[in-house]
Amino acid sequence: MGWDDAFANRLVERDLTIGVIGLGYVGLPTALGFHDVGFRVRGVDVSQRVIDSLSAGENPGDDPNHDDLIPQSQNHRWQISINSEDFVSQCDVVVVTVPTPVTKQRLPDLSFVLAAGKAVFSSISPNSGTIVVLESTVYPGVTREIWPPLIEQAGLVEGVDVHLAYCPERFVPGDEEHGVRQVPRVVGASSEGVGKDLRDLYATLTSGGVTFVGGIEIAEAAKVVENVQRDLNIALVNELSRIFPSMGIDVEEVLDAAATKWNFHRYRPGVGVGGHCIPVDPYYLIKKAKDAGAPVDLITSAREVNSSMPANVALDVAEILKNSEIEISGSNALLLGWSYKPGIGDPRETPAEPLAQALVGMGCNVQAFDPLVDELLFPKNLANLVRNQSEIQPFDIAILVTAHDEVIGLDWEKLSDIANHPIIYDGRRVLDVSSLKSLGWLVYLLGAPI
Numbered sequence: 140m141g142w143d144d145a146f147a148n149r150l151v152e153r154d155l156t157i158g159v160i161g162l163g164y165v166g167l168p169t170a171l172g173f174h175d176v177g178f179r180v181r182g183v184d185v186s187q188r189v190i191d192s193l194s195a196g197e198n199p200g201d202d203p204n205h206d207d208l209i210p211q212s213q214n215h216r217w218q219i220s221i222n223s224e225d226f227v228s229q230c231d232v233v234v235v236t237v238p239t240p241v242t243k244q245r246l247p248d249l250s251f252v253l254a255a256g257k258a259v260f261s262s263i264s265p266n267s268g269t270i271v272v273l274e275s276t277v278y279p280g281v282t283r284e285i286w287p288p289l290i291e292q293a294g295l296v297e298g299v300d301v302h303l304a305y306c307p308e309r310f311v312p313g314d315e316e317h318g319v320r321q322v323p324r325v326v327g328a329s330s331e332g333v334g335k336d337l338r339d340l341y342a343t344l345t346s347g348g349v350t351f352v353g354g355i356e357i358a359e360a361a362k363v364v365e366n367v368q369r370d371l372n373i374a375l376v377n378e379l380s381r382i383f384p385s386m387g388i389d390v391e392e393v394l395d396a397a398a399t400k401w402n403f404h405r406y407r408p409g410v411g412v413g414g415h416c417i418p419v420d421p422y423y424l425i426k427k428a429k430d431a432g433a434p435v436d437l438i439t440s441a442r443e444v445n446s447s448m449p450a451n452v453a454l455d456v457a458e459i460l461k462n463s464e465i466e467i468s469g470s471n472a473l474l475l476g477w478s479y480k481p482g483i484g485d486p487r488e489t490p491a492e493p494l495a496q497a498l499v500g501m502g503c504n505v506q507a508f509d510p511l512v513d514e515l516l517f518p519k520n521l522a523n524l525v526r527n528q529s530e531i532q533p534f535d536i537a538i539l540v541t542a543h544d545e546v547i548g549l550d551w552e553k554l555s556d557i558a559n560h561p562i563i564y565d566g567r568r569v570l571d572v573s574s575l576k577s578l579g580w581l582v583y584l585l586g587a588p589i
């Protein structure tokens with residue numbers, strides 16, 4: 140019986156140990172998913188806070204799907220540690236789900252992938268044939284560029300002691316229909332045998348189907364292209380939201396009309412694009428394309444359009460206040476929603492932050508109402524965070540940034556009572572304009588003439 144047959148048999152018996160390195164938004168549901176389908180799981184995270192929470196059987200994050208965690212002491216199939224060394228040698232497959240942010244200069248920061256790789260490869264036993272899978276989003280080439288030197292340093296031989304693969308995560312936080320147990324996956328691997336083994340392994344995790352796409356670089360490129368495409372599509376409607384109001388036209392009416400055509404893709408303009416993926420991943424491809432001497436102007440422009448949206452909204456706010464004869468310096472702005480998308484508390488790369496910075500730069504005081512946002516990640520020096528409607532202080536303009544249910548469902552009558560000026564700017568085009576007007580609100584809409 141060959142290595143592939145042995146892996147296949149152990150897969151059927153659920154007699155495999157899966158290591159997950161990095162237990163954040165991606166790693167934790169992945170680890171729990173592999174545990175739930177019957178594998179032994181060994182989770183590692185360098186954060187003491189994450190390990191302490193998980194050790195106590197508590198949810199370290201804000202995804203309510205993980206509230207029902209298994210205390211470590213009660214389950215031999217579920218163990219966690221702060222040290223990769225404790226577990227990696229026990230693992231048949233090690234999945235790496237660490238952050239891949241950008242630096243202040245908007246360049247790929249691969250330090251987490253490097254550190255995780257170093258710790259993993261130094262703990263792999265010779266001849267073990269351990270499969271190490273990178274799931275973090277990267278540019279094409281990263282897995283093969285930065286890990287092989289570490290494998291060599293660890294005295295291991297790739298293809299013998301260790302095998303490399305890439306399987307990007309595509310799940311959507313806060314979207315129950317597109318979680319790690321549902322999304323389709325692609326796998327790229329150093330050999331067909333490893334690719335097929337991983338295809339079968341991931342098929343136990345997700346009902347969405349798993350495709351072995353061949354080389355590692357194909358899977359790496361596919362992931363980054365998926366997010367580049369979304370950034371481009373959103374940038375187009377965001378640019379249109381600046382063009383049409385200058386002609387006295389409401390962009391939403393134009394998009395509604397265009398969307399009656401069968402092959403028009405309807406996107407919605409907004410205050411900006413946030414989160415860990417769409418505003419970050421294009422910079423990975425931009426860097427790699429520039430290094431390769433390839434043109435990358437369209438992708439670069441799309442990024443610029445989307446990142447300029449918060450500043451554009453701040454300019455709209457300044458114009459609206461001026462029209463209402465309110466001095467912007469010393470005025471009070473209320474941001475409705477802070478996290479980067481509705482229904483979750485994640486504020487990473489939220490457009491609310493550059494919007495608040497632009498408003499503060501114009502002399503505004505800013506308070507933000509967001510019952511969901513992770514308080515630890517809220518910049519208290521920039522704005523005041525308010526959790527309940529009753530705590531909202533008088534304001535001159537409210538700006539809807541995140542369409543949380545809790546924002547849309549505010550008591551708008553009471554909110555107008557506490558406003559110095561009941562002016563609202565809907566930055567997501569989600570509010571019922573006529574009912575707000577009937578309550579006395581002066582309503583402005585992103586993408587509509589001011």
Ligand SMILES: NC(=O)c1ccc[n+]([C@@H]2O[C@H](COP(=O)([O-])OP(=O)(O)OC[C@H]3O[C@@H](n4cnc5c(N)ncnc54)[C@H](O)[C@@H]3O)[C@@H](O)[C@H]2O)c1
Binds near residue numbers: 237254
């Ligand atoms: N969050 C998403 O919606 C999403 C979706 C698809 C893909 N991704 C990609 O997945 C990757 C992980 O993203 P995330 O959102 O889960 O990040 P995260 O910050 O939520 O979690 C990463 C975890 O890794 C831990 N960590 C950092 N370095 C480590 C190391 N050397 N060893 C062990 N643990 C380490 C951190 O403490 C953290 O808990 C990124 O590349 C991201 O782009 C994220």
